[in-house]
Amino acid sequence: MxxxxxxxxxxxxxxxxVDDLSFEVAEGELVTLVGPxxxxxxxxxxxxxxxxxxxxxxxxxxxxxxxxxxxxxLRRRIGYVIQQVGxxxxxxxxDNTATVPHLLGWQRGKARERAAELLDLVGLDPxxxxxxxxxxxxxxxxxxxxVARALAADPPVLLMDEPFGAVDPVVREHLQNxxxxxxxxVRKTVLFVTHDMEEAVRLGDxxxxxxxxxxxxxxxxxxxxxxxxxxxxxxxxxxxxGLKRLSVTAIEESDLExxxxxxxxxxxxxxxRRMREQGARWAVVLDDQDGLHGWIPADGSAxxxxxxxxxxxxxxxxxxxxxxxxxxxxxxxxxxxGWIAVLDEDDRFRGVLTPSRLHQALRRSIDADSxxxxxxxxxxxxxxx
Ligand code: ADP
Ligand code: MG
Numbered sequence: 001m002x003x004x005x006x007x008x009x010x011x012x013x014x015x016x017x018v019d020d021l022s023f024e025v026a027e028g029e030l031v032t033l034v035g036p037x038x039x040x041x042x043x044x045x046x047x048x049x050x051x052x053x054x055x056x057x058x059x060x061x062x063x064x065x066x067x068x069x070x071x072x073x074l075r076r077r078i079g080y081v082i083q084q085v086g087x088x089x090x091x092x093x094x095d096n097t098a099t100v101p102h103l104l105g106w107q108r109g110k111a112r113e114r115a116a117e118l119l120d121l122v123g124l125d126p127x128x129x130x131x132x133x134x135x136x137x138x139x140x141x142x143x144x145x146x147v148a149r150a151l152a153a154d155p156p157v158l159l160m161d162e163p164f165g166a167v168d169p170v171v172r173e174h175l176q177n178x179x180x181x182x183x184x185x186v187r188k189t190v191l192f193v194t195h196d197m198e199e200a201v202r203l204g205d206x207x208x209x210x211x212x213x214x215x216x217x218x219x220x221x222x223x224x225x226x227x228x229x230x231x232x233x234x235x236x237x238x239x240x241x242g243l244k245r246l247s248v249t250a251i252e253e254s255d256l257e258x259x260x261x262x263x264x265x266x267x268x269x270x271x272x273r274r275m276r277e278q279g280a281r282w283a284v285v286l287d288d289q290d291g292l293h294g295w296i297p298a299d300g301s302a303x304x305x306x307x308x309x310x311x312x313x314x315x316x317x318x319x320x321x322x323x324x325x326x327x328x329x330x331x332x333x334x335x336x337x338g339w340i341a342v343l344d345e346d347d348r349f350r351g352v353l354t355p356s357r358l359h360q361a362l363r364r365s366i367d368a369d370s371x372x373x374x375x376x377x378x379x380x381x382x383x384x385x
Pocket of ligand 2: 041042043
């Protein structure tokens with residue numbers, strides 16, 4: 001979809017900002033470019049929409065050499081979001097969002113309709129925020145408008161240069177999560193620049209770790225964290241890469257433990273018997289829709305004919321399947337819980353995650369990567385022989 005072929009950028013003063021760069025981004029893929037300040041990330045981006053032209057090499061968009069495409073026409077196919085957003089201060093949020101459809105000659109009504117749709121998509125209510133001016137918004141809201149505006153003409157490619165860099169960490173995490181949800185529906189081909197490793201691994205399908213003007217490693221986040229390609233990468237991802245791994249490893253069904261399950265309407269006697277049979281000290285309690293209610297301890301005496309509902313306790317520590325191990329860990333800490341419930345997308349109970357299972361899941365992801373590496377070595381040997 002987007003392809004760099006031996007691209008070099010040498011600025012007039014002799015600085016080589018990008019040095020013989022080759023890589024490809026697949027359609028619908030989100031690639032993060034991560035590296036320290038001054039390593040050539042912004043230069044890479046600006047060559048895609050021809051704000052800067054390469055000194056040598058070729059960039060192709062959908063197979064076409066972009067140096068042969070009129071820059072104005074090219075930029076209509078590429079949404080661009082930057083940190084300073086660049087909203088027009090004298091225009092309302094709605095008109096700012098409608099900028100590109102406007103330039104494309106859409107009818108005013110249609111352009112504004114599209115803008116309202118997009119504001120809604122990025123979590124801003126067009127009837128509330130649409131008529132405001134940029135300086136009446138928070139930093140996070142302005143970034144959302146920036147994203148909405150970049151998407152307004154429905155370009156296949158999105159360039160994002162540290163778009164969430166200027167907002168505080170809590171808002172940033174919120175924007176990142178919203179952006180991931182948005183990307184799951186719009187499936188753009190995205191190049192996303194950041195100097196924050198945490199952000200790179202959270203967002204990227206693959207990440208490109210930049211050294212000076214070069215890519216040091218280009219791979220899935222798990223692999224970059226689990227098997228850094230060089231000392232430079234290992235140093236950049238940091239000594240806490242084990243912790244960062246928690247945020248890119250998802251809870252799977254096979255990670256879950258299956259304690260006894262009882263229902264609110266079950267007899268207490270029967271519930272106690274089931275726990276004894278399974279040697280369990282507690283059971284998960286579900287409501288009559290199989291939704292999570294809480295738990296019940298195995299001990300405790302019960303009046304005759306009592307139901308589970310009389311002794312069940314509420315349980316708030318739960319997560320959907322597919323959440324990261326980091327989220328699981330943080331929910332455990334937050335609720336001071338020895339286990340958390342895991343539900344599927346229909347809110348049905350699927351099992352529980354315990355600290356030992358969490359550790360096992362982390363091992364699983366490391367083992368999977370070392371197998372990948374072993375396989376690569378085998379292939380190399382075969383080729384050499
Ligand atoms: P990043 O976005 O990773 O911080 P940049 O792509 O902005 O890095 O810059 C890469 C290198 O090119 C830096 O050394 C920077 O000083 C240099 N550079 C950027 N723009 C210019 C320019 N217009 N003229 C000369 N050098 C530049
Ligand atoms: Mg930059």
